[in-house]
Amino acid sequence: MYQSVLGAVLSVFLFLNGATVWAQTYPARPITLIVGYGAGGSTDLAARIVASHMEKTLGQPIIIENKLGGNGAVGTRSVFLAKPDGYTIGMTSGSILTVLPYTMDVGFDPLKLTFIGSTHESYYAIWVRADSRYKTVQDLAAYAKANPDKVVSANSGGFGIPDIAMAQLAQANGGFTYRTVPTSGGAEQVLKLLAGDVEVQANSATPTLSHLREGKIRAVLVVSTSWPELEKLGVPLSSKLYGFTARNLSSIVGPPDLPEPIRQKLEDALKKAMDDPAIHERLVNTGELIEFKTGKQIKDDAAKVQADQYLVAKQLGKAIK
Amino acid sequence: MDSWSSLMLGFSIALRPDNLLFALAGSIIGTAVGVLPGIGPIAAISILLPLTFHLDATGAIIMLGAIYYGAMYGGTVTSVLMNVPGEAASAVTAIDGHEMAKQGRAGAALSIAAIGSFIGGTVATGFLVVAAPPLARVALAFGPPEFFGLMMVGMTLLIGFSGGAPLLGFISALFGLALSIPGTDLVEGTPRLTFGYAELLEGIEFVPVIMGLYGIGEILHNLEAKVGRVDLAKITSKMLTRKDVSASAMPITRGTLIGIFCGLIPGIGTLLPTIISYAVEKRVSKHPEKFGAGAIEGVAGPETTNNAYANGALIPLFTLGVPASPTIAVLLGAFMMNGLTPGPFLFQEKPEFVWAVIASLYVGNVLLLVLNLPLVGIWVHLLRIPYSILFPLIIAFTAVGSYTTRNSLFDLAVLIVFGIIGYVCKKIHFPVAPMAFTLILGPLTEKALRQSLSMSGGDLSVLVRGPISTGLIVVAAVVLCMPLLRVLWRRLTGRKAIDLPLADN
Numbered sequence: 118m119y120q121s122v123l124g125a126v127l128s129v130f131l132f133l134n135g136a137t138v139w140a141q142t143y144p145a146r147p148i149t150l151i152v153g154y155g156a157g158g159s160t161d162l163a164a165r166i167v168a169s170h171m172e173k174t175l176g177q178p179i180i181i182e183n184k185l186g187g188n189g190a191v192g193t194r195s196v197f198l199a200k201p202d203g204y205t206i207g208m209t210s211g212s213i214l215t216v217l218p219y220t221m222d223v224g225f226d227p228l229k230l231t232f233i234g235s236t237h238e239s240y241y242a243i244w245v246r247a248d249s250r251y252k253t254v255q256d257l258a259a260y261a262k263a264n265p266d267k268v269v270s271a272n273s274g275g276f277g278i279p280d281i282a283m284a285q286l287a288q289a290n291g292g293f294t295y296r297t298v299p300t301s302g303g304a305e306q307v308l309k310l311l312a313g314d315v316e317v318q319a320n321s322a323t324p325t326l327s328h329l330r331e332g333k334i335r336a337v338l339v340v341s342t343s344w345p346e347l348e349k350l351g352v353p354l355s356s357k358l359y360g361f362t363a364r365n366l367s368s369i370v371g372p373p374d375l376p377e378p379i380r381q382k383l384e385d386a387l388k389k390a391m392d393d394p395a396i397h398e399r400l401v402n403t404g405e406l407i408e409f410k411t412g413k414q415i416k417d418d419a420a421k422v423q424a425d426q427y428l429v430a431k432q433l434g435k436a437i438k
Numbered sequence: 439m440d441s442w443s444s445l446m447l448g449f450s451i452a453l454r455p456d457n458l459l460f461a462l463a464g465s466i467i468g469t470a471v472g473v474l475p476g477i478g479p480i481a482a483i484s485i486l487l488p489l490t491f492h493l494d495a496t497g498a499i500i501m502l503g504a505i506y507y508g509a510m511y512g513g514t515v516t517s518v519l520m521n522v523p524g525e526a527a528s529a530v531t532a533i534d535g536h537e538m539a540k541q542g543r544a545g546a547a548l549s550i551a552a553i554g555s556f557i558g559g560t561v562a563t564g565f566l567v568v569a570a571p572p573l574a575r576v577a578l579a580f581g582p583p584e585f586f587g588l589m590m591v592g593m594t595l596l597i598g599f600s601g602g603a604p605l606l607g608f609i610s611a612l613f614g615l616a617l618s619i620p621g622t623d624l625v626e627g628t629p630r631l632t633f634g635y636a637e638l639l640e641g642i643e644f645v646p647v648i649m650g651l652y653g654i655g656e657i658l659h660n661l662e663a664k665v666g667r668v669d670l671a672k673i674t675s676k677m678l679t680r681k682d683v684s685a686s687a688m689p690i691t692r693g694t695l696i697g698i699f700c701g702l703i704p705g706i707g708t709l710l711p712t713i714i715s716y717a718v719e720k721r722v723s724k725h726p727e728k729f730g731a732g733a734i735e736g737v738a739g740p741e742t743t744n745n746a747y748a749n750g751a752l753i754p755l756f757t758l759g760v761p762a763s764p765t766i767a768v769l770l771g772a773f774m775m776n777g778l779t780p781g782p783f784l785f786q787e788k789p790e791f792v793w794a795v796i797a798s799l800y801v802g803n804v805l806l807l808v809l810n811l812p813l814v815g816i817w818v819h820l821l822r823i824p825y826s827i828l829f830p831l832i833i834a835f836t837a838v839g840s841y842t843t844r845n846s847l848f849d850l851a852v853l854i855v856f857g858i859i860g861y862v863c864k865k866i867h868f869p870v871a872p873m874a875f876t877l878i879l880g881p882l883t884e885k886a887l888r889q890s891l892s893m894s895g896g897d898l899s900v901l902v903r904g905p906i907s908t909g910l911i912v913v914a915a916v917v918l919c920m921p922l923l924r925v926l927w928r929r930l931t932g933r934k935a936i937d938l939p940l941a942d943n
Contacts, residue, residue: 156484157768162775169488183484185844187622187629187639194636221629224636269893275627298582298892299624299885301705304760304767308704311758312578314893323774327759327781399491402777435627 143203143379144177150369151182151207153192159323159403160189160367163236164208166399167369170390175382188275189213190223193370197225201372203379206233211365212277215423219436220276228420231375234387235368235415237405240322240344241282242336242352246310249317254337254353257317258290268295271306271315275299276435279306282319282340282363284429289359310334319363322404341365341406364422367405368415384412441567448793451496452801460497461798464504465805469813471505472512474835478525478645479509481842483768487775495776496791500798502772506765507559507748507799511806514551514741515817518544520832522653526878527708527744529648530716533599533871534729534736536656541732544818546678550686550734551741552810558694558746559803565698566753566796571782574757576702582889583901585703587910589883592710594917595717596879599871604921607872614873617642618880624888637848644878646840646853651870653836654853655860657829686738689719693742700743701750704762709878711747712740749799755780756792 150168154160161183168179184192189210196207214227243254251257261268272279280297287293298315300306303324309315311333319340326346328334336347340355340363348354356362369387371380390396391409400407410418430436451457471482483502490498513528518535531551538547565573580588597607620631621641632638693715700711719739720729729736751762759781761767773780778788785792823831840853863870887901894900902908 155764155767156480157487157764157771159771161484162487162771165484165488166775169491181484182845184846185640186846187636188627190639191636191846220627222634266895274624275622277627296892296895297625298889300889301885304770305705308577308758308760309581309889312581314581314889324759327779327783330783331781395491398777399775403774404779 143382144175146204147178147180148172148175148203149180149182149205151184151192151196151205153184153186153189153207153209153213155185156183159239159321159405160208160210162403163367163400163405164369166396166403167236167387167390170393170396171383171386174386174389187221187223188217188277190217190221193227193230194223194225196370197227197230197372199372201231201375203371203375203383206369206371206383208236208367208369210367211239211422212275214366214368214419215364215426216277216281216430218423219427220430221437228416228423229373230370231373231380232412232416232419233369233371233375233380234384234412235366235408235410235418236387236391237367237400237403237407239278239341239365239367240347240404240406241278241319241339241341241363241365242325242344242347243282243286243317243338243340244307244310244320244325244334244336245317246313247333247335249335251317251337254286254358257337258286258293261287261293261295262291265294266296268293268317269298269315270295271298271300271309271318273300273302273306273320276430278363278365279319281426281429283317284433285340285361285363286338286355286359288429288432289355289361307334321365326404343406361425363426364418366415366419366422368410368419380412444789444793445567445797447790448795448797449800451790451794452500452797456494457497457500457794457798458801460493460501461504461802462805464501465508465802465809467501468505468508468510469512469806469809472509473515474839478843479506479765480768482509483765483772487768487772490772490776495778496794498776499769499772499778499791499795500802502769503795503798504802504805506769507745507802508806510745510748511552511555511810514555515548516835518547518551518737519817519820520653520828521656522832522836523648525708526644526648527712527748528741529652529709529874530712530740530871531737532652533716534731534733537730537732538734538737539821543732543734544821545814546682546734547737548814548817549678549811550682550738552807552814554686554690554693554738554742555745556803556807557690558697558742558744559749559806560800561694562698562701562746562749563796563799563803565750566756566799570753570757573702573753576699577704577754577758577760579906580703582886582893583903583907584910585705586883586886586890586901587907587914588703588706588710589879589886590914591910591917592713592879593876593883594914595713596872596875597918599713599717599869599875603869607869610869611872611876614876615880617647617873618877618884621881624885625892635848637844637846641881642852642877643840643843643846643849644874645843646836646849647856647877648874649836649840650853650856650858651860651863651874653832653860654857655864655870657832658857658861659864660825661829682734685734688722689715689735689739690742692718693739694746697743697746697748698750701747701762702753704751704754704758704760705882707763707878707882708744708747709875710882711743713875715739715743745803752799756784756796757782759784 152161152164172179193209193213199205245251307324336352339347517523517528517532518539521536523529523532535547597604620638622639623630696715719735720726754760754762761770840849890900
């Protein structure tokens with residue numbers, strides 16, 4: 118009895134002082150960073166790289182926990198449901214923020230998460246095999262328009278950013294139709310392209326770069342906001358040619374209502390990590406578009422990209438809401 | 439530089455004391471994670487990734503690579519001793535390996551596994567050296583229709599795993615296929631039979647299923663019946679007899695070839711190659727009835743295959759930059775973080791790195807053999823631990839293993855449910871292996887079929903589009919109809935079928 122009264126008094130005291138007390142002592146124990154994707158993937162790598170530096174700044178270890186399922190939905194949902202005390206945070210990637218909320222019932226609104234900051238977004242381009250009959254994106258669009266459902270594309274499984282990119286390209290060219298071969302990811306996608314089982318696909322940097330340098334595949338259109346290596350080769354930007362982009366944003370998030378001082382502390386640690394030249398180089402090596410953004414910037418970005426991609430999915434009949 | 443002198447350069451780097459130390463550390467860690475069920479190589483490599491920031495890239499990759507194939511050795515130990523396969527690669531081994539242990543021959547099973555693994559791994563690495571670029575084309579020749587044909591062969595072979603009752607094997611396989619339906623629809627990206635459980639969006643996890651069906655089922659059955667207790671008097675440190683070695687020679691040879699071939703096809707996984715090896719051994723054997731009752735060929739073949747596969751699967755990584763398995767995908771991540779982009783370009787860009795890693799595969803395989811043969815004597819003594827201590831330990835390990843695969847409590851429930859199913863199946867002599875294996879093969883088959891049909895726009899003839907796919911479908915049909923054909927043959931030739939018509943596979 119005595120103890121529970123004391124406990125109640127203490128917790129009221131803590132509640133009143135809430136944020137300031139936490140922020141001063143935070144972090145007092147190890148932090149768990151939940152990654153909703155498999156170990157070794159680009160999101161996981163970025164998380165491990167920045168965490169290795171953030172834990173030095175914060176003075177507590179950061180434990181990476183890979184919680185897989187539902188294209189990132191399971192892991193992100195467990196961040197959403199965690200206590201907002203700064204000891205459970207997560208790393209999310211594009212589709213859970215901007216596609217899944219309206220294509221399936223994920224059970225929460227990702228935009229209500231607390232955004233701590235962002236590490237990168239993915240480069241994306243439309244690829245064909247080097248010996249393809251499509252020399253330019255216009256060739257591809259003209260053929261696809263004249264031959265409905267003849268062009269065979271590949272996605273990375275489910276309905277994600279590569280699908281959004283192809284759909285936007287089709288819409289920008291009078292709504293041509295094509296077939297999609299589902300795969301389990303970028304690496305398998307590019308293999309189908311090399312084998313000639315599919316003709317075209319939207320894909321990111323990691324799986325494609327080595328084949329590009331080998332001269333086995335070509336890009337016909339950059340669909341991320343930029344991609345310097347391809348732009349140097351004269352590959353046009355979709356934003357200039359058609360006025361659309363297909364962005365895949367990755368960010369570090371916390372549960373809703375994470376106290377601002379804690380959020381700020383984490384954002385500062387993330388920024389410090391990304392300013393470190395060694396960390397920056399490692400991130401660049403993962404083949405992503407590395408750019409630090411504050412929590413506010415990335416939240417605004419995510420909201421905007423979600424609204425854009427929602428329209429695309431809705432027109433395709435993929436949106437359930 | 440030709441391959442030979444490049445390899446010599448590689449050895450000169452791989453045999454440097456620091457790199458040798460990395461290979462040794464990796465081998466030990468890999469064996470350890472293989473022995474502890476559930477803590478697979480993926481988890482171990484990921485946890486160690488940040489550590490590699492502080493190491494030289496070559497040393498780091500050598501260590502991570504050693505963990506990868508070391509785990510293939512280690513996984514055998516629990517399969518043989520406790521019937522708890524920690525991962526798909528050693529699930530097939532458990533069938534005969536554990537029977538051998540019950541007969542007091544755990545030492546022989548583990549020794550032949552270590553030797554077979556060494557041979558398989560070493561020969562596969564040899565292929566990587568001499569024939570990687572031409573072999574890489576196999577990966578491209580195996581499009582979705584060919585993959586589908588191969589899966590059909592695998593599925594039909596599975597029915598022979600049922601210990602003399604093909605019909606029950608067939609039912610078990612169908613049940614496993616049904617279990618593989620919940621998940622996310624591959625084409626639509628929508629949930630399928632998940633009943634609102636987000637945990638089911640990626641299907642039922644294999645590790646808790648197999649640990650439940652095999653490990654927990656076995657324990658419950660032993661507790662009740664007090665049977666199957668290893669005969670302590672018979673446990674000897676005595677390793678292999680001359681008879682064992684001669685019986686294993688051909689399984690090891692065939693296992694090596696099967697493993698290398700399967701390694702060339704990205705996405706096939708570690709299970710199918712071992713299934714093929716086991717089924718082939720059973721079929722060519724003069725005494726197929728011994729399979730499932732402690733046949734050493736049933737351990738030698740699959741164990742060789744999984745290590746040959748593990749090394750062979752590096753060929754697509756080095757030549758095409760395509761990870762052939764999830765563990766290799768993590769390795770690929772490690773490459774990237776160290777500024778190395780796997781793929782054909784890497785051979786030109788950083789030959790000293792590539793060849794050092796390849797040379798270290800040889801070094802690692804030797805280290806593992808030297809490390810594991812003496813350990814066999816220690817492992818078999820684990821069987822002397824009283825059941826009152828051993829059983830709770832196994833249950834604890836399987837629970838931890840099930841949980842840590844995805845860090846999900848849901849998977850603990852899966853473990854318990856399948857533990858009970860495994861127990862009931864054991865009581866009524868219903869084969870569980872086909873069920874567990876179709877759970878893995880089902881989604882792969884579905885994917886290959888739906889990819890093929892997306893490519894062709896729904897035209898089924900794509901499944902026989904070329905000699906490879908057609909040939910595989912024909913093989914599958916022959917395997918499926920074999921028992922029936924034999925019965926017909928006997929009737930036609932007027933000989934009475936002595937055995938039950940369906941009992942022959």
